[in-house]
Amino acid sequence: MSQDQTNSFHQFLNTRVHIAPLAVFRILFGAMMFASTLRFMLKGWVYDLYIKPQFYFKYYGFEWVQPFDSVGMYTLFVIMAIAALLIMLGYKYRLATLLFFLSFTYVELIDKSNYLNHYYFVSIVSFLLILLPAGRYFSIDTYLNPLKTVTHIPRWLMLPLQLQMGLVYFFAGVAKINADWLLHALPLRIWLPPHTNLPIIGGFMEELWVAYLFSWFGAIYDLSIPFLLIFKRTRTIAYGLVIIFHIATAILFPIGMFPYIMIICTLIFFSESFHLRFIQIIQQLIESLHLYKSENRVSEIKPYLFSIRLKKILTLVLITHFSIQLFMPFRYLLYPGKLFWTEQGYRFSWRVMLMEKAGKTFFYVKDKTTQKSGEVMMSEILTPNQEKMMATQPDMILQYAHFLKQKYQEQGIANPEIKVLSYVSLNGSGSRLFIDSSVDLTTQKESFRNKTWILPFTTN
Amino acid sequence: MSLSKISLRLFILVLTGSVLLTACKEKEKDKPGDTFDKAGILTNLSDNLIMPAYADLKKAVDSLVVANNNFSTDLTFQSFVELQTKFKSAYSAYQWCSTSEFGPAESEIIRASFNTFPCDEGQIINNYTTGTYDLGSASNIDAKGFPAIDYLLHKSGSDNSKNFSMLSNSSPSISYLTALIAELKTKTDIVNTTWSNGYRATFSNNTGTDAGGSVGLLVNQLNYDFELLKNAKIGIPLGKRTLGTPMPEKIEGYYSETSLQLITEQIKSIENMYLGRSKSGIDGKGLDDYLDHINAQYNSGSLNTAIKNKFISVKTKLAAIPESLANSVVNNQAIVDAAYAEMQQLVVLLKVDMPSALGVLITYQDNDGD
Numbered sequence: 168m169s170q171d172q173t174n175s176f177h178q179f180l181n182t183r184v185h186i187a188p189l190a191v192f193r194i195l196f197g198a199m200m201f202a203s204t205l206r207f208m209l210k211g212w213v214y215d216l217y218i219k220p221q222f223y224f225k226y227y228g229f230e231w232v233q234p235f236d237s238v239g240m241y242t243l244f245v246i247m248a249i250a251a252l253l254i255m256l257g258y259k260y261r262l263a264t265l266l267f268f269l270s271f272t273y274v275e276l277i278d279k280s281n282y283l284n285h286y287y288f289v290s291i292v293s294f295l296l297i298l299l300p301a302g303r304y305f306s307i308d309t310y311l312n313p314l315k316t317v318t319h320i321p322r323w324l325m326l327p328l329q330l331q332m333g334l335v336y337f338f339a340g341v342a343k344i345n346a347d348w349l350l351h352a353l354p355l356r357i358w359l360p361p362h363t364n365l366p367i368i369g370g371f372m373e374e375l376w377v378a379y380l381f382s383w384f385g386a387i388y389d390l391s392i393p394f395l396l397i398f399k400r401t402r403t404i405a406y407g408l409v410i411i412f413h414i415a416t417a418i419l420f421p422i423g424m425f426p427y428i429m430i431i432c433t434l435i436f437f438s439e440s441f442h443l444r445f446i447q448i449i450q451q452l453i454e455s456l457h458l459y460k461s462e463n464r465v466s467e468i469k470p471y472l473f474s475i476r477l478k479k480i481l482t483l484v485l486i487t488h489f490s491i492q493l494f495m496p497f498r499y500l501l502y503p504g505k506l507f508w509t510e511q512g513y514r515f516s517w518r519v520m521l522m523e524k525a526g527k528t529f530f531y532v533k534d535k536t537t538q539k540s541g542e543v544m545m546s547e548i549l550t551p552n553q554e555k556m557m558a559t560q561p562d563m564i565l566q567y568a569h570f571l572k573q574k575y576q577e578q579g580i581a582n583p584e585i586k587v588l589s590y591v592s593l594n595g596s597g598s599r600l601f602i603d604s605s606v607d608l609t610t611q612k613e614s615f616r617n618k619t620w621i622l623p624f625t626t627n
Numbered sequence: 628m629s630l631s632k633i634s635l636r637l638f639i640l641v642l643t644g645s646v647l648l649t650a651c652k653e654k655e656k657d658k659p660g661d662t663f664d665k666a667g668i669l670t671n672l673s674d675n676l677i678m679p680a681y682a683d684l685k686k687a688v689d690s691l692v693v694a695n696n697n698f699s700t701d702l703t704f705q706s707f708v709e710l711q712t713k714f715k716s717a718y719s720a721y722q723w724c725s726t727s728e729f730g731p732a733e734s735e736i737i738r739a740s741f742n743t744f745p746c747d748e749g750q751i752i753n754n755y756t757t758g759t760y761d762l763g764s765a766s767n768i769d770a771k772g773f774p775a776i777d778y779l780l781h782k783s784g785s786d787n788s789k790n791f792s793m794l795s796n797s798s799p800s801i802s803y804l805t806a807l808i809a810e811l812k813t814k815t816d817i818v819n820t821t822w823s824n825g826y827r828a829t830f831s832n833n834t835g836t837d838a839g840g841s842v843g844l845l846v847n848q849l850n851y852d853f854e855l856l857k858n859a860k861i862g863i864p865l866g867k868r869t870l871g872t873p874m875p876e877k878i879e880g881y882y883s884e885t886s887l888q889l890i891t892e893q894i895k896s897i898e899n900m901y902l903g904r905s906k907s908g909i910d911g912k913g914l915d916d917y918l919d920h921i922n923a924q925y926n927s928g929s930l931n932t933a934i935k936n937k938f939i940s941v942k943t944k945l946a947a948i949p950e951s952l953a954n955s956v957v958n959n960q961a962i963v964d965a966a967y968a969e970m971q972q973l974v975v976l977l978k979v980d981m982p983s984a985l986g987v988l989i990t991y992q993d994n995d996g997d
Contacts (some may be wrong), residue, residue: 361665363662363663363987370662505654525982541866542862544868597930
């Protein structure tokens with residue numbers, strides 16, 4: 168880069184922009200998270216996912232994360248809901264974002280079988296929100312202490328959320344560039360036909376060309392939408408596409424709140440005047456309820472002031488964060504074999520609704536001292552959802568084998584051997600052997616190293 | 628051309644294409660070979676399999692009630708044997724219902740209430756001696772239903788005169804038996820009424836693909852029921868869970884030694900549910916037709932053929948097990964094990980291959996995916 172370019176890039180990053188988009192993002196994100204947390208509790212999922220199970224699939228390195236008892240778990244969710252509400256209102260903003268991030272992430276770390284890309288997304292966004300001054304405008308904090316009000320921030324504080332959103336879409340698009348998705352319209356050719364009951368479009372769901380069209384449209388959409396959202400000229404069309412795309416996925420797939428969260432979050436790309444108008448409408452709404460009078464409307468520019476030290480820390484944290492974000496989706500290249508089959512390096516990479524995978528694993532135990540053997544009756548310990556998630560993910564199969572070893576040792580079998588008979592079908596391939604059934608899994612250690620006991624994917 | 632223009636044009640193309648094709652499609656909707664009629668499977672299953680099975684169960688339970696009334700007013704050996712016979716036919720009739728644990732059967736918790744085995748003898752004795760018990764409570768789940776009745780009627784196994792004298796000399800057992808049979812009747816009646824008053828339509832019209840859609844319910848319950856058959860009725864007694872030590876006392880129908888008959892009924896019922904075939908053998912629309920329609924493959928052949936053949940070989944291997952099962956899990960382990968292994972392969976076909984071809988979510992739990 169030439170000196171000039173460096174300078175203009177520097178200038179670009181430090182240009183003052185209005186804080187309104189950040190404040191609106193905070194309000195909407197807080198509201199969505201509050202609603203999601205309530206929904207989660209009302210559906211009884213706190214009990215189903217975090218109280219009922221007898222065993223939890225821990226993340227490597229986070230084995231210390233334990234669920235609390237039932238009172239503790241509900242308390243944690245109530246804290247999460249309150250924190251989300253406080254984020255929305257902008258009251259004790261830093262504390263609220265920190266609390267929300269910690270409680271939400273803690274819950275997600277309890278059990279790998281509940282991993283969803285959109286939960287990961289929420290964790291990341293709430294992490295970024297801790298760093299950003301989104302509570303410094305149109306918030307209770309600034310209402311109570313008008314001196315805290317900030318109207319303008321350097322652009323580099325606006326970019327992280329936009330960049331994060333862009334990465335989510337872009338990597339979701341990159342993940343779709345594979346032969347199954349583009350050349351064979353898989354898995355959509357399996358997923359669409361059952362939807363013949365939909366009004367109007369139902370009749371086309373069994374047509375192969377529709378599966379191709381959806382596949383290609385999805386891939387092009389994901390790859391291009393970040394760019395279309397950046398430029399003013401294409402933004403309105405892009406947002407129309409965002410709505411169509413996410414509503415379509417909401418109709419076709421059981422993905423809960425995710426489509427709506429994305430529809431709301433992409434507003435961060437809109438202009439400052441859009442967001443100011445949005446705030447104005449809320450202001451009028453609140454005033455019409457006679458809750459407060461906005462006498463302290465700020466007209467002068469109040470820039471965000473922070474120390475050089477804070478700037479250095481923020482820069483360092485953001486650069487580290489985004490370097491990790493860029494690395495994660497490509498770490499699968501460090502492993503041999505077919506990614507969708509082995510799932511080594513699959514999670515945390517924005518691979519959303521990419522494959523149809525189902526499996527069934529039978530566990531066998533053998534007492535090496537007496538040579539007696541038997542089978543493990545799965546349903547006695549795992550919930551159906553845990554069993555289903557485990558059946559297609561080797562690291563979870565290994566974890567469960569280790570748990571069984573411990574359990575049998577407690578029952579007095581000093582030397583148990585655990586082997587599995589595991590079948591998986593990937594993108595309609597038909598069931599085939601997944602794990603080497605001659606390997607005693609108690610002798611295998613969990614690590615980031617290649618799992619040699621995963622059998623290669625074979626095509627007919 | 629900029630990316631935005633490409634997307635825009637693509638989008639317009641999709642939209643106009645869809646509209647045009649919908650317009651054309653409307654006219655030729657009735658042509659065969661268009662979209663598969665899923666509601667047709669559901670209607671066939673509800674009208675020709677599920678509802679008749681519940682109606683049969685109701686008939687059998689009603690006869691059981693009559694036989695029990697006769698017995699309690701006329702404590703003769705003859706009326707006792709008649710009661711045992713009616714019990715066996717009701718237990719057999721139930722096997723045809725156990726796959727349909729959704730809708731009213733789910734809200735009445737039929738499977739657990741009717742058929743939790745082995746029963747808890749101590750709890751049963753305690754219940755009828757104290758005379759204070761709440762059959763609705765969870766602690767009594769293994770002190771009621773067919774297994775508990777089986778125990779009261781066949782405590783002494785093949786010594787039937789002893790079976791008779793033990794029951795007829797104990798009026799507390801007789802009233803407990805009456806209470807158990809009354810619960811069977813109440814629940815069976817509720818399920819029957821609910822199916823004919825509304826649930827039939829709910830079931831047939833719910834052609835959605837979510838976990839609550841009828842095809843999803845059907846596939847999930849088919850799998851759940853079949854795995855229960857494999858594990859609880861054969862695997863556990865065979866000693867699969869106990870490092871090879873057989874557990875004959877854990878079998879279904881242990882006291883009356885009806886286990887193999889019950890298993891035979893249930894596997895036929897599950898096979899019929901898959902095929903859409905009525906008990907009398909009339910083949911209607913089933914999951915098999917759906918798999919053929921979408922041309923589902925298994926090892927370069929038809930998945931449907933693979934499943935159908937596997938059902939046949941499972942039935943053959945089950946039929947090869949000599950009476951009684953309690954005896955065979957101890958003395959003919961290899962034969963029982965062969966049947967078990969065959970069933971295991973069918974589990975894979977039904978639980979892995981079939982749902983992933985159908986695009987049906989296999990889950991017993993409502994949750995978000997991504």
